[in-house]
Amino acid sequence: xxxxxFFKLLVSLILPIGLGSIAGILTTQEITGWYAxxxxxxxxxxxxxxxxxxxxxxxxxxxxxxxxWITPKTDLRQKALTIFGIxxxxxxxxxxxxxxxxxxxxxxLDILTMWFLIIFMISLFKKIKPVAAYLQIPYLLWVTFxxxxxxxxxxxxx
Numbered sequence: 408x409x410x411x412x413f414f415k416l417l418v419s420l421i422l423p424i425g426l427g428s429i430a431g432i433l434t435t436q437e438i439t440g441w442y443a444x445x446x447x448x449x450x451x452x453x454x455x456x457x458x459x460x461x462x463x464x465x466x467x468x469x470x471x472x473x474x475x476w477i478t479p480k481t482d483l484r485q486k487a488l489t490i491f492g493i494x495x496x497x498x499x500x501x502x503x504x505x506x507x508x509x510x511x512x513x514x515x516l517d518i519l520t521m522w523f524l525i526i527f528m529i530s531l532f533k534k535i536k537p538v539a540a541y542l543q544i545p546y547l548l549w550v551t552f553x554x555x556x557x558x559x560x561x562x563x564x565x
Contacts, residue, residue: 412477419473423465426499431458434506441509446563451556464549467542468495474539475532487531494524511561518554525550 438454468491475487497520505514525547533540 415476416469416473419476420466420469422472423468423495423498424462426495427461427465430499430502431461434502437506437509442506445560448556448559448563451560460549464546468546471532471539471542474536474542478535481535483531484535487528487535490524490528490531494521494528497521497524505557511557511564515554515557515561518550518557522547522550522554 442454472488472491475484475491478484497517501514501517501521504510504517525543529540529543529547532543
């Protein structure tokens with residue numbers, strides 16, 4: 408692997424893992440505090456599961472971004488990388504809205520937006536490099552589950 412590709416791989420991994428880590432650091436205290444006091448549905452997973460799952464998802468997201476980034480430069484590639492960045496922005500803010508600001512309903516709006524952006528991103532990635540799109544499927548599935556969970560918590564704590 409040449410230096411340029413190695414740099415792109417490093418950036419592609421650091422971006423989602425770094426933003427996810429920052430969001431985690433900013434919200435960790437609320438998980439054992441405020442979040443523990445909420446009414447939650449029976450399918451709410453144990454808190455210890457979220458860190459490893461998100462870490463794996465961020466790695467897959469990074470590899471997927473890398474696979475797109477190293478393809479020839481086109482308008483479609485730029486659009487796909489832009490949508491990746493926008494959905495990552497919404498991903499970062501979901502944790503802040505939900506855990507730090509305790510705005511459960513705004514978090515629902517955020518995660519629904521993120522869900523649609525992920526689907527759009529996957530459709531763009533598939534046109535460029537199908538394997539990059541397939542690597543995003545676990546992320547879409549987890550965010551689908553998280554959306555149902557977020558809506559349930561919003562309903563149960565209104």
